[in-house]
Amino acid sequence: MTAFCIKNLSVRHQTNAAGAALALREIDLSIAGGEQLALIGPSGAGKTTLLHTLACAHRPEHGEISVFGQSPWALNNHQRHALRGRLFLAPQTPPLPPRQRVVSAVLAGRLPQWSVWQALASLLRPADPQAAFDALARFNLQDKLYARVDRLSGGERQRCAMARLLVSNAEAFLVDEPLSALDPTLAQQTLTTLQQEAAARGATLVCSLHQVELARTHFARIVGLRDGRIVFDARREEVTDAMIAALYANSHDAMIEATDSTDIEAAFAAPMAPDIVPDIVPIIVPHCF
Numbered sequence: 450m451t452a453f454c455i456k457n458l459s460v461r462h463q464t465n466a467a468g469a470a471l472a473l474r475e476i477d478l479s480i481a482g483g484e485q486l487a488l489i490g491p492s493g494a495g496k497t498t499l500l501h502t503l504a505c506a507h508r509p510e511h512g513e514i515s516v517f518g519q520s521p522w523a524l525n526n527h528q529r530h531a532l533r534g535r536l537f538l539a540p541q542t543p544p545l546p547p548r549q550r551v552v553s554a555v556l557a558g559r560l561p562q563w564s565v566w567q568a569l570a571s572l573l574r575p576a577d578p579q580a581a582f583d584a585l586a587r588f589n590l591q592d593k594l595y596a597r598v599d600r601l602s603g604g605e606r607q608r609c610a611m612a613r614l615l616v617s618n619a620e621a622f623l624v625d626e627p628l629s630a631l632d633p634t635l636a637q638q639t640l641t642t643l644q645q646e647a648a649a650r651g652a653t654l655v656c657s658l659h660q661v662e663l664a665r666t667h668f669a670r671i672v673g674l675r676d677g678r679i680v681f682d683a684r685r686e687e688v689t690d691a692m693i694a695a696l697y698a699n700s701h702d703a704m705i706e707a708t709d710s711t712d713i714e715a716a717f718a719a720p721m722a723p724d725i726v727p728d729i730v731p732i733i734v735p736h737c738f
């Protein structure tokens with residue numbers, strides 16, 4: 450089964466004027482149910498925008514998107530809300546209310562399954578503290594069960610958000626830079642736990658990462674984004690160091706190279722040096738509409 454399929458998709462942020470640059474352009478991507486892939490690319494490449502688009506939070510300006518076989522923007526609000534309930538979007542900055550107890554923050558992962566009354570009741574008396582404890586224990590954070598969220602470190606908050614993901618019953622995890630505040634050991638452990646959980650429940654995992662080496666060691670499929678476009682969509686063994694260097698090369702690098710050759714104008718005109726343009730890996734888009 451295909452979890453996500455997008456075709457010739459472009460997205461512009463609502464706060465941007467009509468003439469402003471697109472955040473995503475001409476994106477084709479198909480992700481099978483249960484597949485795990487890493488999104489990499491420089492800052493501003495469009496990774497967050499893509500994750501939010503997959504989570505049905507951004508309406509595309511052009512193109513098609515299907516999520517679990519449904520076109521989210523052809524559904525009514527109620528149906529789209531139900532579809533979103535099958536997805537878990539973990540944003541870069543975890544949306545954890547500062548004065549809340551960790552136990553309530555973690556159990557909020559069950560909100561899509563709960564009625565308003567169940568949600569309110571759980572705020573007063575946590576519905577399933579054992580589930581929250583077990584999820585926190587997977588990230589070695591069980592001793593923080595009744596701590597206040599605003600007393601957690603940045604890395605603890607990130608792991609608390611991952612524990613929230615574990616208690617959800619989502620069929621797809623869309624995770625935006627979950628390791629940015631973690632030390633290398635915790636980053637490895639957290640990513641491994643996330644992947645094991647996705648594999649155990651057959652959930653799809655799309656994870657944006659700035660730690661390229663972790664992406665290359667942990668994920669079989671890597672998608673490189675730059676300037677809102679997919680530069681490559683390849684199996685791990687096809688991703689070369691040159692492709693990574695080209696993905697992250699910036700106009701600053703090009704300017705320094707050109708300064709050596711006293712050709713500054715050329716540097717601004719050609720932000721990516723031609724000798725490091727990556728081999729283009731064919732992107733195969735299975736028919737899914």
Ligand SMILES: Nc1ncnc2c1ncn2[C@@H]1O[C@H](COP(=O)(O)OP(=O)(O)OP(=O)(O)O)[C@@H](O)[C@H]1O
Nearest residue numbers: 462464465472490491492493494495496497498499
């Ligand atoms: N709310 C917004 N309003 C307008 N433009 C936005 C908004 N959010 C992001 N953008 C723009 O959209 C483009 C893609 O941003 P996005 O956050 O998706 O990149 P990213 O790859 O996730 O970056 P990073 O690695 O720094 O988090 C950027 O040019 C950014 O400036």
